[in-house]
Amino acid sequence: xxxxxxxxxxxxxxxxxxxxxxxxxxxxxxxxxxxxxxxxxxxxxxxxxxxxxxxxxxxxxxxxxxxxxxxxxxxxxxxxxxxxxx
Numbered sequence: 297x298x299x300x301x302x303x304x305x306x307x308x309x310x311x312x313x314x315x316x317x318x319x320x321x322x323x324x325x326x327x328x329x330x331x332x333x334x335x336x337x338x339x340x341x342x343x344x345x346x347x348x349x350x351x352x353x354x355x356x357x358x359x360x361x362x363x364x365x366x367x368x369x370x371x372x373x374x375x376x377x378x379x380x381x382x
Contacts, residue, residue, distance in 0.1 A: 299370065301318045301365075301370065304318065304370065304372055305318065308372070308374045311376075312376050312377070313374035313375060313376045314374065314375055314376075314377065315374060315375040316372065316373070316374040316375075317372070317373045317374070318370050318371070318372050319370070319371045319372075320361070320362050320365060320366075320367035320369070320370055320371075321358075321362075321367055321368075321369045321370070321371055322357065322358040322361050322362065322367040322368055322369070323368055323369055324338075324340070324341050324368060325340075325341055325346065325349045325353070325354050325357055326349060326353065326354075326357045327340040327341055327343055327345040327346040327348070327349055328340035328341045328346075330345060331343055331345070
């Protein structure tokens with residue numbers, strides 16, 4: 297299921313969560329994006345082009361996408377108050 301920060305926050309608030317924190321994370325590197333641009337298909341991280349990706353490049357790519365809120369994954373942490381009704 298695909299969610300945005302807004303939709304996941306709304307869902308969690310609806311079921312009673314508060315203190316909701318969302319964080320973007322990028323799982324796939326630049327070679328995967330290049331393959332999407334070329335072919336419209338995933339799998340670039342398995343392509344020969346991926347051997348040119350260094351750890352520094354992976355971090356820079358991930359940080360660049362995070363800075364514009366365009367990562368491929370969201371991690372969400374929320375707290376649901378404990379009910380005192382017995």
